[in-house]
Amino acid sequence: MAPIMCSRQSLSANWSFKQGSLDSTPAYLPANNAPTEIHRDLLKNGKISDPFQDLNELSVRWIAEESWTYRTTFSSPEGHGKPDVRTELVFEGLDTFASGYLNGQKILESDNMFLAHRIDVSSLLHKDSASQNVLEIVFDSARKRGLELVERHPEHQFIVHQTEVSRGPVRKAQYQWGWDWGPILLTCGPWKPVYLETYTSRIEDVWVEYQLNGDLKTATGKISAKIEGPKGRVEFEFKKAGADDVVLSGLEGKRTNYQGVYVADFEVDVDLWWPRGYGLQNLYSVSANLIAEDGAVVHRSSKPVGFRTVKLVQEKDAFGQSFYFRVxxxxxxxGGSCWIPADNFLSRITPESYRDWMKLAAEGNQIMVRIWGGGxxxxxxxxxxxxxxxxxxxxDFMFACASYPTYPAYLKSVEEEARQNVRRLRNHPSIIIWAGNNEDYQIAERYGLEYRFIEDKDPKSWLKTNFPARYLYEYLLPKIVQEEIKGVPYHPSSPFGSGISTVLKVDPTVGDIHQWNVWHGExxxxxxxxQMGGRFVSxxxxxxxxHLETIEGSITEEEDRYPGSMAMDFRNKAIGHERRLVSYVAENFQIKYDLPSFTHLTxxxxxxTIYWAYKCWRRQWGTPGNRKCGGVLVWQLNDCWPTMSWAVVDYYSVPKPAYYMIKRAMEPVAIGVARRFHNWTMRPADDLWKRDTSHIDMRQVWEDVQFDVWISSARVDPLDGEVSIKFISIRTGKEIQESLKxxxxxxxxxxxxxxxxxKVELPQTQDANTPFETAKADPFVIHVSxxxxxxxxATDSSWPxxxxxxxxxxxxxxxxxxxxGKSITVSATKPVKAFVFSERQGVKLGDNGFDLMPGQSKTVVVERGGANEFKWRYIGM
Structure with a gap:
């Protein structure tokens, strides 16, 4: 019999769910189409209130304590039951402790949210298409199962931060236990697609390994395809994305000694894939055709690929050891940002929203996104x-802020998780580094766990210490990356000092750092x-x-819409957030505590804060051989629910002014100006009394002015230009002295x-006969272009x-x-600090959160929404 084409049948429809296990009494309720999650389905049926509003998160925590059963029915696929035809049930992701049953037979036991599963169900499906197959999945409580695993493995010292201990042994998105920016919403359900595949033979995977020659114009390497089922003939082709011409075709694969793997050597002229701003993002598709003996193509599989080289440059230099990327x-x-999951309910993130998020980051001149290990x-x-x-x-691999176990079943699951996901992602040119975890070495440091970097190089011995996860980060995961990907560097952790230091303490002279002595710490x-940077600030x-619309949408009662209300404080999960936030605002601005004003001030x-960091750390990029800082990633780009947090863009994709500050700091050519900071609040304390005093003349901030001006460029060629420096009175708007060019x-x-x-030499404002106490300084802005x-x-401003x-x-x-209605022009007769339009969903601005100088106007493009629809604020308004 001739082989049949590989076909896919989605099982997205007809889902229902109930509380409890298979034999529980509650009736089934209609669920959303899969992928879905339990909170979404309870919302659909009006069984819970929206956990993103008010204090409703508290009212849904019971959901995590229960088991839940999902059920769907479907017809057997066409072709099923024929000789040599195989039908597999595919789960791309089940969250998390799942037992699957097909027509009453148990087919699956899963305990890892990050794993995909394929089960041969050929013998279990009904032979006739008229009979409905029944698929049932029981999801146990991840919290309860986690606590059971902690008790079952007393040999491990489970230490977790941010949350309770039950997350430690559970391979589930860690942020769902709650974080200092997100709620406790422990979901479950078929969170990724479920489908049937029917085939005689199929292509399991296609991938490319290559090297570029010296001039980076020619790629040589191997295309590989793994085949399931009876083997036929495999042909490969390359095609450039967006073009009609096929670069290579009819490239026949040779069967290897590895089971079901076919390989073809290739050499082809290529156009490189570049990071944004450095060149074009040239992409290709590599396709494999599986051809049966009769010449019919029974399966075709394509993957995108881009050609580029990448190196993590870690070389000794005057500052220690460098840490930057060479592409x-x-x-x-x-320069870029850290990314957390875009929603607490992952199944409602659409492909379109992912693309919109990344487009927003790119339009903000960001060049790197770090996928954080708790998502x-x-x-x-x-x-x-x-x-x-x-x-x-x-x-990052999915480990964050914990000391993880290494008992055999856990190691086996982690290895399968890592291999599956590395293989799934290995063709993407955008991925230029894999890191073992987020901040787990800081846990080891804080709790004094055993870590002898120089003395102990035996991975098996690490398993016997009270920091066994070292085995994951320094043996298992790098081994997998090396075996599955060619040419992509691995880094044990973020942050990590590359093993140069004999201690784990974060070292600004080596590796990457997390700098949290602003906001947290000191x-x-x-x-x-x-002055608080490092070789790479991740x-x-x-x-x-x-913005106000987001606050008002999540806090439904007008009486609760004020800073410090219970509803407002509840949304902010960072310990001490109100004290810290008010302290930083009060240190720098005249406090206004009504909601619109306080929102603007924060x-x-x-x-x-963000602008100080980006422009000054980018300055430390320096020159070749003198790269003091290799990159800056803000925590964080986005939110997983509507809240107050470190995000520079809120849950609804509405940018805060900090987003635009990054955009300005990361322009291909940017100018920076900074005056010396007078910091009497952090002067060394008296050794005897351990206290600070402020017996100083605070007018120094206006009168004792020294400043730097610099230019940062990402252009690959030198540029000739002119710098203008003006000194503009904040009081009058006039220049207090002649500008410099x-x-x-x-x-x-x-x-x-x-x-x-x-040093700025200010004009004299008094003579010898004028009493000192009546002298008035004239504070000014330094404006450079x-x-x-x-x-x-490019322009920049420095305020006192x-x-x-x-x-x-x-x-x-x-x-x-x-x-x-497509633009707004703003001007002022005197210097204006932080002019901010109050943005909202459905509108898009080309710029926001900017300063204004006399004699200049700022035209802001309105890409979506009407120019007449905006309210605005600025400092002192």
Whole structure:
């Protein structure tokens, strides 16, 4: 009999669910189409209130204590029951402790949310298409099963941060136990697609291993395909994405000694895939055709691939050991953000929303996204979007803030999880590093767990220590990455000091760091961030409120819409958040505690923090051989629910002003100005009394001014331009002294220092007969601009900190919407700090959260929404 084409039958419809196990009495209720999750289905049936509103999260915690059963019915697929035809039931992901039954027969036992399963059900399906097959899946409580595993394995010291101990042994998205930015919503259900595949033979996987020649124009390597079922002939082809021409076709695969694997050698001229801003994102598709003896193509499988080289450069230098990425022989400053799952209910994230998120990051001039280890290995659509937009991906394995176990069943599950996901993602050019975990070595350091980096190099001995997870991060996971991917570096953890130090303490001279002594830790002033960097800053951040529409949508009672209300505090899961947030706002701005004003102040404070860090750490990118800082990733890009957090874009994809600050700091060519920060709040304490005093002249912040000016460039060629520096009175809007102009040649792919430690000589405001106490300083803004070929390409401003000492009367602000509604022009007669339009869903602005200088106007493009629809605020309004 001739083989049949491999076909797929979706099992997305006809799902129902009930509380309890198979034999429980509750009636089944209609569920959403799969993929779905229990909270979504209870919401669909009106059984719970929306956990994203008010304090409703508390009312749904009981769901995590119960078992839940899902059920669907379906007809047997066409072709089933014929000789040599196989039908497999495929679960791409089940969350988490799942027992599957088909027509009353148990077919599956799963305990790992990150695993896909294929089960041969050929003998269990009904032979005739008229009879309905019944698929049932029982999901046990992950919390209860986790607690049972903790008790069952007393040989392990389970230490977890942020949450209770039950998450430690459970292979489930860790953030669902709650984090300091997210709720406790322990879901369950078929969270990824379920379908049947019927075939005689099929292609299980297609992948490419390659090397680029010296000029990076030719790729040589191997295309491989793994075949299930009777073997036929395999032919490969390359096609450039978006083009009609086939680059290579009819490339016949040769059967190898490995079971079912066919390989073909190739050599082809290629166009490179580049990170955004450095070149085009050229992509190809590689296809495998499985051809039967009669010449019929029984299965075709295609995967995207991009050609690029990547190196993690870790070389000894004047600062310690470098840590930055080199792509296609070009050094890349990796400015970007950390990514958490975009929803607590993962099944409602659409391919379109993934693409919109990555497009938003790219439009914000971000070049890297770090997928944090407490979430999930993201959907294919996420990585397709990163490939398309040229975003580099730092991919953590899914371990975060815990000391994880290594008993045999756990190790086996983790190995299968890692291999499946590395294989699924290995063709994506955007993924340029895999990291073992998030902050697990900091757990080891904090609790004094055994870690002898130099003395003990035996992986088996690590399993016998009280930090056995070292076996995962320094043996098992790097082994898998090395075996499954060619040319992608592995890093044991984020953060990790590359093993140079004999202790685990984060070292700013080596590896990557998480800098949390702003906000957390010592709560240092954010103006000190330029001196708090490292070789690569993979986490840092500052909290802020989202825009008012988001707050009002999640807090439904008007009486609760004020800073510090129970409903507001409940949404913010960070310990001490209100004290920290108010402290930072009060240190820097005149407090206004009504909701619109306080929202604006938190956003401006966050934006200032982020901008200080990005522009000053990007300055430390330096020049070749002198790369002090290789990248900056803010914690975090997004939220998983509507809340106040460190996110620079809220749950509804509405950007905060900090998003635009990153966009400005990461322009291909950016100019920066910073004055010396006067920090009397952090002066060394008296050795005897251990206290600080403030017996100083605070007017120093206005009168003792030294500043730097520099230019950061990602361009690969030098540029000639002119820098203009103005000193503008905040009180009058007039220049307090003659502006400076300086010709400059901008270094390619690096930093050009224009001015260092220049002291501003202020005009005299008093004579010898004027009493000192009546003298009034005239605080000013330093405004710098860079022009190339007579066109202004970049600007920056430095204000005297703290802003709260300044007065802002009569700014003379004018806001003029264009008659076509597609732009808004804003101007002022005096310097304006932090002009912010209050954004909302359904609108899109080209810029926001900017300063205004006299004599200049700012035109903001309105890409969605009407120009007449906006409200705005600025400091002092």
């Amino acid at each position: 296609n022989n070009t050094d890349i400053f990796a 999930i290995y993201e959907s294919d659509e996420f990585y397709h979007a990163c490939d398309e937009f040229g975003l580099l991906v730092w991919q 709560m240092k002033p954010y103006q000190m961030l330029p 986490e840092f951040g500052m909290e802020a409120y989202p 956003q401006v404070m966050q934006a200032d 300086q010709a400059v040649t901008v270094e390619p792919n690096g930093t050009t220092d224009v001015i260092r430690d220049l 860079l022009s190339i070929d007579g066109r202004e390409v 900190d703290p802003i709260k000492y300044l007065k802002f009367p009569d700014r003379g602000v004018t806001v003029e919407p264009a008659t076509d």
